[in-house]
Amino acid sequence: MKLTITALLLIFNLTLFAQSKQIAGNYTRSLSEEGKHTIEYKLTLNEDGTFEFHSYTKLQGGTPPEVNKYGKGKWSVKNNVVTFSSDKKEDLNSKYTLDFSNSTARFITKKPRDKTDQIVKTRLTFLDSKMFWLKGIDIFKI
Structure with missing residues (x-):
């Protein structure tokens, strides 16, 4: 019985780690009008959370x-x-001024079962944030 529970916990933890590893990485989005305006977002999600x-x-x-x-x-x-x-106290200072508390984003990627030729760019779509300009923005994984 102990062995079964231990095996289940190990499988559960490996599944969570695999999902986090898939999401971790660099994301970017660039919006620009040639010669006039440029807006760039860069997000790095590290494997350590x-x-x-x-x-x-x-x-x-x-x-x-x-x-x-x-x-x-x-x-x-x-x-x-x-x-x-x-x-x-730890994350906000004179350089890091953006407060991401309670911000959420959906991780979107092509489903493993999807065998069509449809191209789905791996991305994060921000659903909610204190920063109004971040809501609804897609940031693509590079």
Whole structure:
């Protein structure tokens, strides 16, 4: 009986680790109009459950013309929904000002059973965030 329970727990933990490893990686999104505006998002999800985010904005006629914003914290996944959190004492400072607390994103990839020629880019779609500009944004895995 103990052996059966141990085996089940091991299989369960391997499944969770495999899902996290699949989601971990670098994501990016670039929105630009040639010669006028540029908005870039870069997100790194580390396998140890931490993340770093960088937002770069360059707007023609903007004040200031270029803006860099950073965020960091921890992430976890359950049922393909990634939940982000930032500890105000540890993760937020003069450089890392973006608070990702209670932000969520859905991990989207082509299903293993899908044998069609349809191309599905692996991405995170932000569902909810305190940062209004992040809701609904797709960030693609590179």
